[in-house]
Amino acid sequence: MKEQLQQLLIVSLEALLAEGVIAEIPTQIRLDHTKDKTHGDYATNIALILAKQAKCAPKVLAEKIIAKIGDSSLVNKTEIAGPGFINFFLSEASNSAVVTDILASAEDYGLSNVGEGKRVLLEFVSANPTGPLHVGHGRSAAYGATVANLMRAVGFAVDNEYYVNDAGRQMDILTVSIFLRYLEVFGEDLRFPDNGYQGEYIKDIAKSVVAEHGERWRKNADELFEDICKDEAEGGDKEAHIDAIIKRSKRLLGEGYQAVFRVGINSILGGIKDDLAEFGVDYQQWFSEQSLIDDGLAKSTTETLQETGHIYEKDGALWFKTTDYGDEKDRVVVRENGIHTYFASDIAYHLEKFDRGYDKVINIWGADHHGYIARVKASIAALNHDPEKLEILLVQFANLYRGGKKVQMSTRSGSFVTLEELRNEVGNDAARFFYVLRKSEQHMDFDLDLAKSKTNENPVFYIQYAHARICSVFRQAGEKGVTVNSSDADLSLLIEGSEKALLKELNRYKSVIESSALQYEPHQLAYYLRELATNFHSYYNACPFLVDDDALTQARLALIKACKQVLVNGLSLLGVGAPESM
């Protein structure tokens, strides 16, 4: 519809161009759905834009444009309004045609190919496998999964990927934390390090180690802690303390160290995978950081940077000169102790991503990582790739509110609300919807009470209720013996104000999908669905659907059937269910 109108405009502008009235035709002609129905169905500001170069008043130019458009079966009426907007009033037939389109395409309605099959790598969540996902990760998960759905809907070939940080010191700390809890199971008396992972889940994993390996790796705590330097709370250095325990544990355990680590990583990563799967968040790839080291890619990437002169040595460490590419300061890639930093493997990871031949690489990060963008882009440029191909989307934190009060959370003490707890408390549908209801770069307050409420005003249920109501109408129709025959419905009978409003809303769906997808803004779709539901509920209250006049009944049923289809399609992109009864 919009495309056809745009075409009419272009033809008109080309004629004016030939006459020399205007100098050129803009590449983009804005044609908007109007907010106010007195402004017609679509409006364009083209005359305002071109007025200056045409050297005439916007209103005069608008008249010339309209004159060249002439008659079309699409348009009932055009008018010039305000400073020079051109408003289009569509004919009834062109407005109701959307119902036929929707019913014909069914679950495929809204799909398009603006993405032209371009391959996109979308990396999101990628939380360290040191514990369960918490509510902050939940927002990234819901956002990423929805962006992926939207991009697929408009024709991109998207791969979802989770980068697993299964290498490095954090993994050692995890292993040792489990090992110490394991020893405690056997009654070993020890002091748990300040810097260890304090959460209860570590104790559960320790029990799994017992279940799997029995007493095989039991060691004497006194032997383990003998001559170990003091921990922070005892006046020492917590980092040195836990490093010493790591070293000692490796020596005492030998191959057992790997065994404990395996149980830990499998348990935690398995938990994360289950959690995300239950949340409706699917991944095509789980990319292991350790694999970059095992394949030698981390090392060879650093060597490449060294050969090309991007790396220098200072204070015994290797520094990457990221300032050459606009970073604030240079960054260490290999530490004085010979161990590479997280950044080093991240460079290799991004190089590997580019080598896989994607047209677009997108990372979704927590907003606290924004300072990291410059150095990653620098490394891409230094390795002769185009940093513009990497897009980084930032997701702000979510604060939880319960009973009007902020829920305090701290990762350190292990007192955080997990994603699983949130899902169990409010349900997957409400969680998915609430997470994407806010623009991702906005801080968001997640009201647990509102998300849970099934009796109060809750946007998720409001939309689902619209769907359930439609389903109920069709059940009633069946009971009354009405044979639904939507393909033959006479849509010209839809002339009530609430019907026109609903038709207009349905006409918006395609552009909402496209806009949400291209701008990575799922909230646009969430808002749209609520507005669509509002239009339906108004219609429901204004007009009975099952009336004595069969032709009118068929027309109205066709309309709400189309509405139901769009609700289902939209909710499904958000990962939210559409229950048939509530």
Place this chain on the structure above:
RNA sequence: GCGCCCAUAGCUCAGCUGGAUAGAGCAACGGCCUUCUAAGCCGUAGGUCAUACGUUCGAAUCGUAUUGGGCGCACCA
């Protein structure tokens, strides 16, 4: 101190990349169920778009400054 993000109704937020009288949802107030689910609908009230300049036909939107909040500035990840 430097950098990034943010500031819109009492609360939570939209505002389609500069357009028409700034919109929703909660909360408040007043109506609507013998009729397809009242988890709904209709109406009323609520605003100096943080502040001040600037850019132009036109600014919540763009620029500069100020104020107030969040985050980041490791040989951690």
